[in-house]
Amino acid sequence: MRSLAFAAALLLLAPAAPRAQDAAALYGTHCAQCHGADRFGGAGPALLPENLERLRGPQAIETIANGRPATQMGGYADRLSGDEIAALVAYITTPPATPPVWDMAAMRDTHWVSPDIDRLAAAPVHEADPLHLVVVVESGDHHVTILDGDRFEPVTRFQSRFALHGGPKFSPDGRFVTFASRDGWITRYDLYSLQVVAEIRAGLNTRNLAIADDGSVVAVANYLPRTLVLLDAATLAPRTIIDVADAAGEARSRVSAVYQAAPRGSFIAALKDVAEVWEIPIAARGAQDVRRIRTGEPLDDFFFDPAYRTLVGSSRGGSQTVVIDLDQGQEIRRLAMPGLPHLGSGIAWNWQGRTVMATPNLKDAAVSVIDTTTWELVRRIPTAGAGFFLRGHEGSPYVWTDAFLSRNRDTMQIIDTRTLEVVRTIRPEPGRTAGHVEFSHDGRHAMVSIWEMDGALLVYDAATFQLVKRIPMVKPSGKYSVINKITRSSGTSH
Ligand code: HEC
Numbered sequence: 485m486r487s488l489a490f491a492a493a494l495l496l497l498a499p500a501a502p503r504a505q506d507a508a509a510l511y512g513t514h515c516a517q518c519h520g521a522d523r524f525g526g527a528g529p530a531l532l533p534e535n536l537e538r539l540r541g542p543q544a545i546e547t548i549a550n551g552r553p554a555t556q557m558g559g560y561a562d563r564l565s566g567d568e569i570a571a572l573v574a575y576i577t578t579p580p581a582t583p584p585v586w587d588m589a590a591m592r593d594t595h596w597v598s599p600d601i602d603r604l605a606a607a608p609v610h611e612a613d614p615l616h617l618v619v620v621v622e623s624g625d626h627h628v629t630i631l632d633g634d635r636f637e638p639v640t641r642f643q644s645r646f647a648l649h650g651g652p653k654f655s656p657d658g659r660f661v662t663f664a665s666r667d668g669w670i671t672r673y674d675l676y677s678l679q680v681v682a683e684i685r686a687g688l689n690t691r692n693l694a695i696a697d698d699g700s701v702v703a704v705a706n707y708l709p710r711t712l713v714l715l716d717a718a719t720l721a722p723r724t725i726i727d728v729a730d731a732a733g734e735a736r737s738r739v740s741a742v743y744q745a746a747p748r749g750s751f752i753a754a755l756k757d758v759a760e761v762w763e764i765p766i767a768a769r770g771a772q773d774v775r776r777i778r779t780g781e782p783l784d785d786f787f788f789d790p791a792y793r794t795l796v797g798s799s800r801g802g803s804q805t806v807v808i809d810l811d812q813g814q815e816i817r818r819l820a821m822p823g824l825p826h827l828g829s830g831i832a833w834n835w836q837g838r839t840v841m842a843t844p845n846l847k848d849a850a851v852s853v854i855d856t857t858t859w860e861l862v863r864r865i866p867t868a869g870a871g872f873f874l875r876g877h878e879g880s881p882y883v884w885t886d887a888f889l890s891r892n893r894d895t896m897q898i899i900d901t902r903t904l905e906v907v908r909t910i911r912p913e914p915g916r917t918a919g920h921v922e923f924s925h926d927g928r929h930a931m932v933s934i935w936e937m938d939g940a941l942l943v944y945d946a947a948t949f950q951l952v953k954r955i956p957m958v959k960p961s962g963k964y965s966v967i968n969k970i971t972r973s974s975g976t977s978h
Contacts, residue, residue, distance in 0.1 A: 507575035531576040534689035594685035624959025645669040650692025697746040705739035740784035787830035823848025844871035876975030879927020
């Protein structure tokens, strides 16, 4: 009797936290209709651990409790207890019991080609010069603005897939732009007729895409599953799934990024979990066609010299930066770069007759400038704070960098490529994050993002550093000038 009463009292006083199967049941009742029974997504994004890496615990709780304004994601604070919400967060950030499968059949099921694809307008349906267009990703509300690069006026704005990732890529003629989203959606858009022409889901968690130099093939780098996927660029029809594993076929690896190595006619991929760099022929039919370059550690951030003869790569956490000769297929140099260089934002220019490479540093308030022949550090240019992006243009003697990862994240700095000195510091909108610069096609204007929900794209005169125009946008992240990208301008990373 006594123990029964005691147990009943305990139950009343301290309701047990929901167990795992209760969390699954809660998910099935409240979430599955939008996020999918398998958590692969639907009307809402995928809820798998790889996809939620950036949504830390408290933010996930906040999202579920209060929802997201102006979206289908409502708040559950009135229906679910704090414990239930915590159990749901644990559930969606734990891998599913059966590892997710995304195979050829799943891909084909999601493949869509516009019925208009064979009768697209022969000329642009808008007034802007199509090669001067700038594609702006507004990550705050998952939209894309296509900007007239001469008048700096929006041509159109449309909803994208949730969380575009890794930078859109253009067809060699600049007519089509292809986007990748965090959840693996690949979308091809026509900049003449202003419509989506094909779409496919190439993975469940995707890092980026690259387009072959001849425009024929798209390569997609996936974290989940651990694959590289090749698609037909024109229709996005799937061609090949390459399982990414080490030479022995034992350890499988996430793919950090894939790049077009234009002069080599191939793709190059950075692997997160295996100490190999992959060179993939455009016509690869599987892992047997891949050229493996062994490295000491997995390298997951790359810079290529403009001729794609060498690659500079850094290991996770930046403990090592190495130079690899791509023809010899081996490491030729180790560099001392202590500030964690962001090689992916590296750019090259000519300085005193030699080609130098410059990168911001993720953990050091400086831009590092390195001679790409001797691989010696030429200059460490002190900046206002650790930065993320660096951009220049053949038409301008200046490069622009940010202090995105520091207290001074509202600050931009302009460096003279001739003197390797900061010549101007600007705070475009004090207290508001500024970052990511792209030049206009002629190098006469520099476009800066105010990286806030009520943000803007700021257009500066690239010679006088005066503000020319402010275009309101919703957390504009990347912006991409068609012609700078298709001509592989040395002032921008690719
Ligand atoms: C009516 C559809 C719908 C339902 C039901 C729903 N969601 Fe969502 N959810 C969405 C949409 C749409 C988004 C994307 C919102 C945005 O644009 O930021 C989202 C976003 C989220 C995010 C943020 C994902 C990210 O990467 O930023 C989480 C976490 C989430 N939902 C969890 C849940 C959970 C847990 C439940 C059940 C308790 C649930 N959702 C129920 C539609 C829904």
